[in-house]
Amino acid sequence: MKRFAKHAIFYSVLIGVWLLLAKLKLWPPYLFPTPQSVLESMRAGFADHSFWIAISVSMRRMLLGYALSVVLGMVLGLGVASNKFMEETMGGLLVSLQSLPSICWLPLAVLWFGLTEKAILFVVVMGSLLSVTIAMEDGRKQMPRIYAMAGRNLGARGFRLFWYVLLPASLPFIVSGLKQGWAFAWRSLISGEMIFVSLGLGQLLMMGRDLNDMSQVLAVMILIVAIGYVVDGLVFRTVERRLHQKWGLAPAA
Amino acid sequence: MTTNPVPQPFFPGEHRRPVRAGASRWKTVPAPAEFPLRHVRASEVPKVHIQGISLSYGSAAGSRLLALDNIDLQVKPGEFLCIVGPSGCGKSTLLHLIAGLHQPTSGQVLVDGKVADGPGTDRILIFQELGLFPWLTVGENVEFGMKMKGIAKAERIERTQQYLRLVHLAQFKNSYIHQLSGGMRQRVALARALASEPDVLLMDEPFAALDAQTRDLLHDELERIWAETGRTIIFVTHNVREAVRLGDRVALLTFRPGRVKREFSVNLPRPRQLEDVTVAKAAREILDELREEINKSLEVEYGLEEVRA
Numbered sequence: 001m002k003r004f005a006k007h008a009i010f011y012s013v014l015i016g017v018w019l020l021l022a023k024l025k026l027w028p029p030y031l032f033p034t035p036q037s038v039l040e041s042m043r044a045g046f047a048d049h050s051f052w053i054a055i056s057v058s059m060r061r062m063l064l065g066y067a068l069s070v071v072l073g074m075v076l077g078l079g080v081a082s083n084k085f086m087e088e089t090m091g092g093l094l095v096s097l098q099s100l101p102s103i104c105w106l107p108l109a110v111l112w113f114g115l116t117e118k119a120i121l122f123v124v125v126m127g128s129l130l131s132v133t134i135a136m137e138d139g140r141k142q143m144p145r146i147y148a149m150a151g152r153n154l155g156a157r158g159f160r161l162f163w164y165v166l167l168p169a170s171l172p173f174i175v176s177g178l179k180q181g182w183a184f185a186w187r188s189l190i191s192g193e194m195i196f197v198s199l200g201l202g203q204l205l206m207m208g209r210d211l212n213d214m215s216q217v218l219a220v221m222i223l224i225v226a227i228g229y230v231v232d233g234l235v236f237r238t239v240e241r242r243l244h245q246k247w248g249l250a251p252a253a
Numbered sequence: 254m255t256t257n258p259v260p261q262p263f264f265p266g267e268h269r270r271p272v273r274a275g276a277s278r279w280k281t282v283p284a285p286a287e288f289p290l291r292h293v294r295a296s297e298v299p300k301v302h303i304q305g306i307s308l309s310y311g312s313a314a315g316s317r318l319l320a321l322d323n324i325d326l327q328v329k330p331g332e333f334l335c336i337v338g339p340s341g342c343g344k345s346t347l348l349h350l351i352a353g354l355h356q357p358t359s360g361q362v363l364v365d366g367k368v369a370d371g372p373g374t375d376r377i378l379i380f381q382e383l384g385l386f387p388w389l390t391v392g393e394n395v396e397f398g399m400k401m402k403g404i405a406k407a408e409r410i411e412r413t414q415q416y417l418r419l420v421h422l423a424q425f426k427n428s429y430i431h432q433l434s435g436g437m438r439q440r441v442a443l444a445r446a447l448a449s450e451p452d453v454l455l456m457d458e459p460f461a462a463l464d465a466q467t468r469d470l471l472h473d474e475l476e477r478i479w480a481e482t483g484r485t486i487i488f489v490t491h492n493v494r495e496a497v498r499l500g501d502r503v504a505l506l507t508f509r510p511g512r513v514k515r516e517f518s519v520n521l522p523r524p525r526q527l528e529d530v531t532v533a534k535a536a537r538e539i540l541d542e543l544r545e546e547i548n549k550s551l552e553v554e555y556g557l558e559e560v561r562a
Contacts, residue, residue, distance in 0.1 A: 149354055150384030154449060155374040155401035164397070168388040247387040248431020 033215040041215035042222070050204065051223065057199040058189060059227075061117070065124030066185050070178065073129050077136025078162070091137065094130055102127035102188040106195060120192045120200075127188025128181035135177015139170035172243050179236040186228050201227075298366045299327040300485040301376075301453055306350060306360035308343070320346055322510035323360070328453075333479060333486045335496035337543060338506030339550040344489045345381065347511065348455045351487065352378040364453065374402060377451040381458045383442040385430045391441050392417065392426035398449030416444040419478060436467035440474070447482065456488045460495065469527060472498055476524055493543060494536040498527050503539060508546040509553065515542060 015035055022034040029037070045051035080086045080094070105126045109119040143166070151165030193202025201224055208216035243249075308321040320343045328334045338344045349355050351362050353372040362369050364376065377398070385394055392413050399409045417423045420440035430438060439459060446454055460468045476499065479486055490496050496503045503517045517539055521531050 146380060146382050146384040147386065150380060150386070152354065152372045153352055153378050153380075153384075154398040154445070155372070156397075160401060164401075165386070168386070171388070243388075246429055248429065 030212050030214055033218065037215040038218045038222070041213070041219040045204075045216065045219060051220075054199060054201045054204045054220075055223070055227070058193065058201045061120055061124060061200065062185060062189050065121045065189065066128060066182060068121070069125045069127075069129040069181065069185065070132055072125070073132025073181070074136045074167070076129075077133040078140055078166070080133065081137040081140035087137075094134055094137075098130045098134070102184065103191045103195070106192055110196070115196065115198070117198075120189070120196055120198075123192040124185050124189045128185035131177055131181035131184055132174075135174040135181070136170070138177070139173035140166070142173045143170045172247055172249065175236070175240050175243060179232065179240075182231065182236065183228065186224075186231075190224055299363070300330040300332070300365065301326075301328040301351065301487065302363035302366070303327070303347075303351065304361050304363060306347070306357045306362070308346060308350065308355075309358050319510040321350075321357070322512045324506075324511065324513055326504055326513060326516075328485055328487060330452075330485055331483050333488065333499060333501045335488045335490060335500030335503045336506060337490055337493050337496045337503060337539065338511065339508045339543065339547045340491055341550050341554070342506045342508045342546065343511035344491075344506055345457050347506075348378060348457050348487065348489050351453075352376050352455055354378070374398060374449050375451055376453045376455060377446040377449050378455040379442050379446050379457065379459050381461065383438055383459075385438060385441055385445070387430050390427050390429055391422060391433070394430070394441055395444045395448045398445060402449065412448055416448045419447070419481070420444045420474065434467075435463050436471060439463065439467075439471060443475070443478070447478070447484070451484070453485045453487065456486065458490055459488075461490070461492070468495075472527065473524065475499065480523075493539045494527055494532060497521075497532050497536045497539065498525050498529075505539060505542055506546075508550040514546070 018035055022029070022032055026032070033041075042051075080090050102123055105123050106119070109122040113119040113122060147165055147169040148161070151161050156165055189200075190202040190205075193200035194206050195202075201220055205217055205220045205224075208214070208220060303324055303326040306321055306324040307319070309317045309319045311317060324347060326334070326336075336344050336347065346355070350357050353362070353369060353376065356370070364373070369376065386397065389397065395413045395416055396409050399412060404412075413426070414423065417426055420443055422437060422440055422444065425433065425437065430441070433441065442459070460471055463471065472495070475486075488496070488499060493503075497519050500519055503519060505514045505517070506512065507514045517535070519535060521529070521535065525532055
């Protein structure tokens, strides 16, 4: 409750200052809109379904791209972790590639795939693949060896060993990497959509700019933050908490 | 003329006789016959035959370190064999080799006369650290081996229930591992191993980390379960008393390289207790032999440290 009160005070002040600056009319309203007009844009966006459509298009790309990069990243990460040569060579490359913003893949993607969904998916996958791969590689190495041995001892082989033992055993070690992968994928998607015109939240943002509609720009930005926060807070933190409780790594809250 | 009474050793597998007629010095010789033990059906193919197993590692200096040297052991069906030795003698490694988790440098393991290379569910190892899966409930842990074997769901549930009852943990079926005490975890590991219905149970110092009361209880339970299920058990421990308390036979390993120094048959009536005078007496004899090996291990571990310092 105390925490909630702190938040309430902070955001009231923030919005108050914003309102004050807007009322002072230091800048024209189309450059600096009032909170009410942003709210109104938000309402209108949802009312004419344009926000809903953008969210669903973006989320579909996101889920598809993220799922792809999780599957690829796990296979790649396991491969790198289980092979000394790969670990020494590819491991370094993966880390250095991580410094490349994934939007840099867009020109290449457009040349390869044209202005299609595949190009934007490619950018999303490249955004999170490295985080997932590195997380999986780390997880596989940090995972106590005893679980793999116990699994083999009880008759688990090949894919079943991976699915029933290696994967669950490494989950607590890779969940933060998966979370980071999601955040990177989300950013890549929005930047991709901004440059590459075809529906989605990023495009909505650019449309606001083209129409000189600052209220819409701010409304979409708030939406992007909100979706990121909800997924992080509700999905990942819940998974993390339940995982820790199950393993006895943290006291049950 | 009176002959000196020769103090006879405890183990029926051996016999002392005077070096000469009427001499006061005596020597130990193997006893001619050994009477069959409970559970053990004589004249059968050994359940497990460890045939000339050697294992060497490449050490950092580039030389080979011989860990196990030509180990030869036979375990009869239904027998309870304990392996004792100083820490570092390779007794855990030997169990891993029998379980097929590592490959020996030379030699082989036969189960029922057939070569066993690689892990098999006929030999289930209970690890020293147990290796229970923290992401599964107690029941799911016990079920795991059966699931990997492809046993139908209905039968798995029934057998899980059965083995959890056997170790008195039926009401903890839905708990997670971290919610259990050390002794309970130990029993889950036992149930998980038994549920795959292996012929051979390999146990690696399973009770070393437990308090004395829990350990006594688990000794009783293990003995009872062994009698009820008729499994063959190979049990590794550094505790000689524990070995005598549980085993039909005790094999003593030497320190680096690990060799079988001697085998002792323990023909004491069951159930036994750790405090039994007969157990203590038998343990003393083995301990006397073991002490030499322990000293060797201490020399290496402490001696090297002094050299480095």
